[in-house]
Amino acid sequence: MARWGMVIDLAKCSGCQACVVACAAENNVPCASPEEAGRGRTLAWIKIVPFIEGEFPHVKMRLLPLPCQHCDNPPCIKVCPVDATNITPDGIVRQIFGRCIGCRYCTNACPYTVRVFNWKAPEWPEGMEEAQNPDVSLRPKGVVEKCTFCVHRLQKAKEVAASQNRPLADGEYIPACVETCPTQAMYFGDLEDPKSKVKEMSRSPRVFRLLEELGAQPKVFYLAEGEWSGKS
Amino acid sequence: MSHHSLNSPGQAGLKSFFRSRYFFLGLVVFFIGGMFTLSRWVVSSGPQPIQFNHSKHKEAGLNCTDCHSGALDQAEAGLPQMSVCLGCHEAPLTQSKEEEKIRTLAAAGNELAWIQVTRLPQDVYFSHRRHARLAHLECSVCHGGIGESIRPPVRPAVTFSMSRCLDCHQKMHAYTNCYGCHR
Amino acid sequence: MKPEKLLGDFNRRDFFRLAGGAAVGTAAAGVTLKGISTLSHALTVDRRPPRGPERWVATTCQACAGGCGLMIRMIGKRAVKVVGNSNHPINRGGVCPKGQGLLQALYHPDRLRQPLWQSKKGSGRWEPISWDQAVERVADRLLSLRKAGREKQVAVLDGARASVSTSLWRQFLGAIGSPNYFPYPGVQDGPSLAAHYMMGAKAAPAYDLKKASYVLSFGVNLLEGWGSPAYAAHVFGSWRAMEGQRTKFVQISPRLSITAAKADEWVPIRPGTEAALALGIAHVIISERRFNEPFVSEQTFGFDEWTDAAGRKHTGFSTAVLRDYPPNLAADVTGVPVETILRLGREFAANPPALALGDQPGNIQPGTLNGSMAVLSLNALVGNFEQPGGVLTQEENLPATSAGKTASARIDSGISATASLQTVQSAFKGEFSDRLADAVLNEKTSPLELLIIREANPAYMSSDPERFSAALARIPLVVNFASLPDDTTEQSDLLLPVPTFLETQDLCENAPVFPHAIVGLTQAVVPPRFSSRSSSDVLLDIVKRMGSPIDQALRYDNFEQVLQLRSKEIYAAQRGNLFGSSLEEVWDKLLERGGWWSPEYSTAEELWEQMKTKGGWWDFTYPYGLREGVFQTPSRKFEFFSQIRWNECLAKAGRNSNAAGLSNAERLCLPHYAATVSGDDAALKAGSDGQFPLSLYLFEVLPLSETQGADLPYMQQILGQHLYQKWDSWIEIHPETAHRLGIEDGSWAWVETPNHKFRIRARWYEGLRPEVVAIPVGLGHHGGSRWSRGRGVNPCEVLAKGKSDSMESSGNQSPWIKTRVRIFPG
Structure with missing residues (x-):
């Protein structure tokens, strides 16, 4: 059984937010109106979180792309009273919209703040619904949603591979964020596959995981920004 | 009370006609009977662009996938585009007026505005490729006798329901977890 | 009730009653069925966009000058996703956020839908006209100007990136005898002019x-x-x-x-x-x-x-x-x-x-x-x-098209523009709009009779929007090809809806900074929406209507023919190849063949067809080395002087x-630093006691690069993520400076220059020199779509006025860096 995971190299990430827009476009995440956005109700399945440290001129700004961490021990599923969120055998934390009652226990339980609540029914400005992806459902008002690692792409990739009588190749299934990344800072694949690129990257000495001490065992690994060491 | 006195005998007769229990009995029995028997005629014609006959095409030796070309290799089986129809009907094969309609529409640069009758709720992810190509299911397993229809179908020949999906999934030992089908 | 009781006294009259009931019942059943059927059709109309087979179309992005290769995912006739073309030598499969937002521009609800005419610029009283009428009006004006010998008063302001369509417009100007082709926002900037002076280079x-x-x-x-x-x-x-x-x-x-x-x-x-x-x-x-x-x-x-x-x-x-x-x-x-x-x-x-x-x-x-x-x-x-x-x-481009070289800025027709228009033609980026306004307003009569604007919004970049609209008002006919309304469309006479590049065909040539010769094919992924028409097709209609001799100079049936001619020229160049799997692989193949040019196509037609699936062509070799002609200076060397x-x-x-x-x-x-005469440096050092103690710094953010993006909600949502800013402008102030001025983080502040005053959200930001405040460029549109109009402020309008000769003598005269402000709580 595969165990899907992601590596994000912060040294390569340029903070461009292509992943943010690609994710919204792929997953039919509606745009909040300016007013809604002002109330902090922008929906995003992946976001860039800034950390600004130090004082001028010694300021450092770090930009952290933050999707659902797809924890192996997800705190969110433990609090769901209706079993509307759970983890698949291949490690993807799913949300079943039809079951979700909108209690938002999971949004509070998630230490990574990656779950968002639909305060209103999804709206598409006239005409823009043409660009909706038929592979992803529209979430109704009152349910929680989050990154799925673009699991619909996994279903499709598996089918294509199976119909050609071959196993799924490394890199054949990647989420929209990884696919668009112009600096190729994101890696995605099977952490159980010793030959996969993502496995190799997750063994880097620069690797760390967010809030590891909480024991959620996230499957998104970050590579710390290294320092330049010149020969001069 | 003066209105009562103005009622003519004829009016009273008409009233008793409609108030009669026989009239009521006839009304109820034939309404219910009519609902069953008339449905074939009244609801027979949908707003499809062509009075399409599945059965004829089947007799001519065509397979479902000849026109619904995505059924094996895509999630969506698809409805035939104008170019697919013209592949055979560019020149008349029959005397049919409906056949002529295709060419008239094509000449005007129009596409065939088929109305899809088999639809699943939007939170269901269904892949034809998975069922037809990988599980080798015949189209009729889900679609029933739609291929035998002689008029354009206005509804699926078989009602789609989650329990029907699940029955089969259980029988075939396919997955039955929510996220396998629900997106 | 027993049956015999029920039917016991069943008589003839009762039979008629039963029959009557049956007739009404049957009729009612029929009507009800029809009603239910109609109702169910009405209720079950799928409000989801139609599904259909999936396919992918290769195209070249024109959202900016970058020239990235894209693959568009199609579901039936709908474009649903943008993905990078992993074989494209520029972007290698990556797509920036602007590329990811493209479909919002394609399916934008405020797209212009039909040709519009207003008898008075800025009146907003638009009258719909047909394409035939539109073509007629432009062609007739061109003919009468030619007749009067005033063809040099025609200008094309072109905001489209270098492509075959831009070269067609240049060719058109050459044919009618006008030198006034203005690339927008201006081709010149510091580095390209420096390369011109010190290396003799003709391009950036x-x-x-x-x-x-x-x-x-x-x-x-x-x-x-x-x-x-x-x-x-x-x-x-x-x-x-x-x-x-x-x-x-x-x-x-x-x-x-x-x-x-x-x-x-x-x-x-x-x-x-x-x-x-x-x-x-x-x-x-x-x-x-x-x-x-x-x-x-x-x-x-x-x-x-x-x-x-x-x-x-x-x-x-x-x-x-x-x-x-x-x-x-x-x-x-x-x-x-x-x-x-x-x-x-x-x-x-x-x-x-x-x-x-x-x-x-x-x-x-x-x-x-x-x-x-x-x-x-x-x-x-x-x-x-x-x-x-x-x-x-930039490696010398392919042999020029019959439609003229696409990379060089000036038209090679041998006619020179009038002095005032020459200053417009050599305008630097960002200064174009003010120079155009100067040229039009500083003469007794407008040097321009007809201005054709192609996908450019010069009114936004003007430091004085009123003056700019006064300048446009002086030009008798302003024709504007646009897909969305913007600040400039309102000031036009004739508004012509063009498709986005996802609905048109073109060949994009070369990309900034990228050293290789490259040609990317842009394909019509979806048919033009509404009644929009590509400006190149409209131009060919105008030419046909103008008749001889103009139609002899541009003798094309349609734009696709122009593109195919270009692909023949690419074929004839006998170099390069289609986009391949990777540079390394292409290189290996080249070595295998002993360096012989041996492409994957054997005819020009094959090249054209293959470009449709591969996305384009490029020359992957670069002749490194100080070869003859690298430095085109008088000394044939790099010139410090x-x-x-x-x-x-x-x-x-x-x-x-x-x-x-x-x-x-x-x-x-000689390279030098021009210390400012105004003593700004002194004021900066002295701890900013001047009347306008702070230096205004404008910056560009990726979602609004080239001042485009405010129309798209996707872009508005990610404007300034480092401060969680979205949907509005903000001014960045160093916390110490803000504290001294009594400005809270997130509060409103007034920003004042000698000539302007505006209110803006203040954000504390450590990443800024304390004597500098910074505002992003790209918001504050006076005209535009529902999402861009009137949102935020346009800092270009408050830039210090003055002769825009920043490139000529002292760099510190540039309005971009010499503007000073003071700020107080608002």
Whole structure:
């Protein structure tokens, strides 16, 4: 059984937010109106979180792309009273919209703040619904949603591979964020596959995981920004 | 009370006609009977662009996938585009007026505005490729006798329901977890 | 009730009653069924967009000049997703956020739907007209202008990127006899003009960024829209790929931009003092003799003292630098510590190939000439030209189309524009709009009779929107090809809806910064929406209507024919190949064939067809090496002292120019830092006691690069993620400065310049020099779509007025860096 995971190299990430827009476009995440956005109700399945440290001129700004961490021990599923969120055998934390009652226990339980609540029914400005992806459902008002690692792409990739009588190749299934990344800072694949690129990257000495001490065992690994060491 | 006195005998007769229990009995029995028997005629014609006959095409030796070309290799089986129809009907094969309609529409640069009758709720992810190509299911397993229809179908020949999906999934030992089908 | 009781007294009358009931019942059943059937059709109409088969179409992005290759995912007739073409040599599968937002532009609810005419500009009373009428109006006006011999008063302002369609418009202008082709936002910026003066280059320089070991960027927003954003990002990713030596990237800028934050080092500098820092670094390299001596002695001119043909002695670059820019002085001017300057100089010289980029900060801000000359001279000191990791010349494009060269800025028709229009034609980025307004308003009658605007919004970039609309009002006919309303469409007479590039066909040629010759095919992924028509097709209609002799010069049935002719020319060039799997693979194939040109196509038709699936063609080889003609200067060398500029100065000054004038010219021809006369530096150093103590710095963010993006909700949602800013403008203030002024983080503030006052949200930001405040460019549209109009402020409008001659003499005169403000709580 595969165990899907992601590596994000912060040294390569340029903070461009292509992943943010690609994710919204792929997953039919509606745009909040300016007013809604002002109330902090922008929906995003992946976001860039800034950390600004130090004082001028010694300021450092770090930009952290933050999707659902797809924890192996997800705190969110433990609090769901209706079993509307759970983890698949291949490690993807799913949300079943039809079951979700909108209690938002999971949004509070998630230490990574990656779950968002639909305060209103999804709206598409006239005409823009043409660009909706038929592979992803529209979430109704009152349910929680989050990154799925673009699991619909996994279903499709598996089918294509199976119909050609071959196993799924490394890199054949990647989420929209990884696919668009112009600096190729994101890696995605099977952490159980010793030959996969993502496995190799997750063994880097620069690797760390967010809030590891909480024991959620996230499957998104970050590579710390290294320092330049010149020969001069 | 003066209105009562103005009622003519004829009016009273008409009233008793409609108030009669026989009239009521006839009304109820034939309404219910009519609902069953008339449905074939009244609801027979949908707003499809062509009075399409599945059965004829089947007799001519065509397979479902000849026109619904995505059924094996895509999630969506698809409805035939104008170019697919013209592949055979560019020149008349029959005397049919409906056949002529295709060419008239094509000449005007129009596409065939088929109305899809088999639809699943939007939170269901269904892949034809998975069922037809990988599980080798015949189209009729889900679609029933739609291929035998002689008029354009206005509804699926078989009602789609989650329990029907699940029955089969259980029988075939396919997955039955929510996220396998629900997106 | 027993049956016999029920039917016992059943009589004839009852039978009729039963029959009547049956008839009504049957009829009612029929009606009900029909009703239910109709109702169920009505209720079950699928409100979801139609599904359909999935397919992918290759195309070339035209959202900016970058020229990335895209694959569009189609579901039936709908475009549903943008993905990068992994075989495309520019973006290698990556797509920037603007590319990801494209479908919102395609399916935008405010798209222009039909040709519109207003009898008075700005009245807003639009009258729908047919395409035939529109074509007729333009063609008739062109004919009457030609008849009156006033064809030179026709101009085309072209905001589209270099492509076959732009060359068609240039060809058209040539055919009617007008020299007025204005690329927008202006082709010139500091680096390209510096390359012209010091290298004799005709186009902006390209850079072999990927192979550089050390990159010193003087304010270039490398990761926020510069050149080709996805290419720059790809290069940045490769620097950090941890394979071999990691390239060091140093960002010199007054503000901690995203680029600066992601750089290995951020050097905060006073705005507008980049030239002083570059020359301070040059001082370190020269005084410590760290420069590339063989290159400097053999390939450069003007490093040491020299005497010209007229017997005049000229100062050498080294003498001037050693005399004027000792690091301590440079440190005083720039605010960069001496030890940093020393270290940067040493690192730059010790890490070949080292590249210096600058000093234009973005796509619309031009940078300065003196700054760019100073930066370019650093590259010359380390001899980093025409070698891997160095400054390259954009490889000479394919043989020019019959429609004229696409890369060069001026039309080669032999006709010259009137003096006033020449200043427009040579306008620098960001200054175009003001120059156009000057040219139109400063003469008794408008020098332009007909202005055709193609996908450009010059009104936004104007420092004075009212003056700009007055200028447009003076032009008798303004025709505007646009897909969305903007600030300029409202000031036009005739508004013609064009499709987005996802609905049109074109061939895009070359990309900024990218050194290889490249042609990307843009395909109509979906048919044109509404009644929009591509401007090239409309142009061919206009030409047909104009009749002989114009239709003889542009004898094409349709635009596709023009494109196919171009693909024949590409075929005939006998070089390059279709986009392949990877550069390495292509290279291996080339070697396998012993370097022989052997493409995957054997006829021009095959090339054209294959481009449709592969996305385009490129020449993957680059002839490194200081070959003949790299430096097209009088000395055929890199010129620290620009003789081209010297000759220009002499021509300007006339023969009997005085000594003072000549010594000033002498200064202009060498890279230099022009200390401002206004004493701004002094005010900055003294702790800002002046009336307008703060320096206004404008910056470009990627979602709004080239001032486009405000129309798209996707872009509005990610404007300033470093401060969680979205959907509105903001001003960044250093917390100390803000504290002193009593401005809370997130509160409203008034910003005042000598001529303007506006209110804006203030945000504290540590990543900023305390004497600088910063506002993003791209919001504050006066006209536009539902999401852009009236949202935020347009800082271009408050830039300090003045002669826009920033490129001519002193860089510090640029309105982009000399604007000063004061701020108080609002």
